Amino acid sequence: MSLVNFPWPGGERRSIPALWLRDNCPCESCRVASTNEHRMLISSVPIDLEPVATTQVGDTVIVDWGDHVSRYSADWMAMIATQVARAHPMPRSWRAGFEPSRVDMAELDDRAATVAFLERFVTDGAAIITNTPTEPGSLVDIIRRWAPTLEVPFALVHDVFVDPAGYNIAHTAEALPPHNDMASRKHPPSGQVLHMLVNDADGGDSIIVDGFAVLAQLDEADLAVLSDVAVGFRQFSDTVETWATEPLVRRRSDGSFVSLRYSNQLLQPLDPANPTTASWYEAYHRLSTAMNDRANQTDFRLDGGDFLMLDAHRVLHGRAEFSPGTGQRHLQDVYFDSDDLRNELARLIGVER
Ligand SMILES: [Zn+2]
Missing domain, CATH: 3.60.130.10 (Clavaminate synthase-like)
Incomplete structure (x- = not known):
């Protein structure tokens, strides 16, 4: 799968799978804005998808996929990074002597x-x-x-x-x-x-x-x-x-x-x-x-x-x-x-x- 060199919140750049990037397009035809649900169906794009062109304007990265254009703002990517890192509190193990x-x-x-x-x-x-x-x-x-x-x-x-x-x-x-x-x-x-x-x-x-x-x-x-x-x-x-x-x-x-x-x-x-x-x-x-x-x-x-x-x-x-x-x-x-x-x-x- 083609990888896209992409700025990640925090400053460094990451190699991001093209399908991930296309799947996380924030536009209104790909997401339901009010509920933040997916509308874009991953099977609607080819498995060997590749960007035609990638440009950056200010803090927004614009990816042209040929039949669709995705605009990834820094705010959007920061929210995505929060979702990626989301986790419930970790269990803390105990043995005899533990008191609830x-x-x-x-x-x-x-x-x-x-x-x-x-x-x-x-x-x-x-x-x-x-x-x-x-x-x-x-x-x-x-x-x-x-x-x-x-x-x-x-x-x-x-x-x-x-x-x-x-x-x-x-x-x-x-x-x-x-x-x-x-x-x-x-x-x-x-x-x-x-x-x-x-x-x-x-x-x-x-x-x-x-x-x-x-x-x-x-x-x-x-x-x-x-x-x-x-x-x-x-x-x-x-x-x-x-x-x-x-x-x-x-x-x-x-x-x-x-x-x-x-x-x-x-x-x-x-x-x-x-x-x-x-x-x-x-x-x-x-x-x-x-x-x-x-x-x-x-x-x-x-x-x-x-x-x-x-x-x-x-x-x-x-x-x-x-x-x-x-x-x-x-x-x-x-x-x-x-x-x-x-x-x-x-x-x-x-x-x-
Ligand atoms: Zn889109």
């Missing part, structure tokens, strides 16, 4: 306090609002300040208390190893709220794990097999079936992690005749050992009114066993998409239009 940020509900009427709180949620993957209302269902309006709720099979709002008729292990008083919810869906929710309404039972401390920090402790061979081999997860009730076969780990080409799927309770049997099963199990054993290593876990007690938000593709949650005879314990869950919250944060900070 806590903010009082009343402070979140303030925009700056809200921005600071959401930034800590995005970087840490976990944060707690204290002194929230404890009426059942109140979690929905709280999370909807920043992100729509995400409805999944079973229910919009999930009640977690001891229920002999419950459809999963959360409805017992047993300890729950760290997991993320809905591993049995191809797209598990990427955000989860755990809202404690009342916690008068002995035990039952909450446990959270930075799953990406755990994955970073595995070697490349283990990560490769956990990224390649799809395994089944299932959760069901009398009226609902959920089942998906997906790999535990998703990574980008630069090796950074997209998501971890981990649920000891919902894992389905792998085919023992498959030659990858043995190596998968060794990698899974090392992952599970690290996941349940106290050095990777942080724990704390959620009291009534505590509202724990998790970046659920990254941070896993569990709980210690509790004594149901000693008092009531009632938690509600609702899901959301962490992307929506990240982007609401970006909007609150101020996104360039």
Whole structure:
């Protein structure tokens, strides 16, 4: 592809692919000015496109493509450079000793306090609002300040208390190893709220794990097999079936992690005749050992009114066993998409239009 030597904001010149340049023409026939959407269709120009002539007038570069003329002002290129560099805050990994940020509900009427709180949620993957209302269902309006709720099979709002008729292990008083919810869906929710309404039972401390920090402790061979081999997860009730076969780990080409799927309770049997099963199990054993290593876990007690938000593709949650005879314990869950919250944060900070 032909490259065009072109001035880039900041002063230096860059070799820019001709198709990129043509695709980013700012004119009104190529863009919808009011929404800054593309109108130009890349397939409407030849793949071996080359400029006929390039001239500069003041701070504007004019490229003549033969059948079209593009004018790239310095202001336009500065906006493009901002878009190219756009990124969400990076995760900050943690292990034992980490304490999720806590903010009082009343402070979140303030925009700056809200921005600071959401930034800590995005970087840490976990944060707690204290002194929230404890009426059942109140979690929905709280999370909807920043992100729509995400409805999944079973229910919009999930009640977690001891229920002999419950459809999963959360409805017992047993300890729950760290997991993320809905591993049995191809797209598990990427955000989860755990809202404690009342916690008068002995035990039952909450446990959270930075799953990406755990994955970073595995070697490349283990990560490769956990990224390649799809395994089944299932959760069901009398009226609902959920089942998906997906790999535990998703990574980008630069090796950074997209998501971890981990649920000891919902894992389905792998085919023992498959030659990858043995190596998968060794990698899974090392992952599970690290996941349940106290050095990777942080724990704390959620009291009534505590509202724990998790970046659920990254941070896993569990709980210690509790004594149901000693008092009531009632938690509600609702899901959301962490992307929506990240982007609401970006909007609150101020996104360039
Ligand atoms: Zn144009």
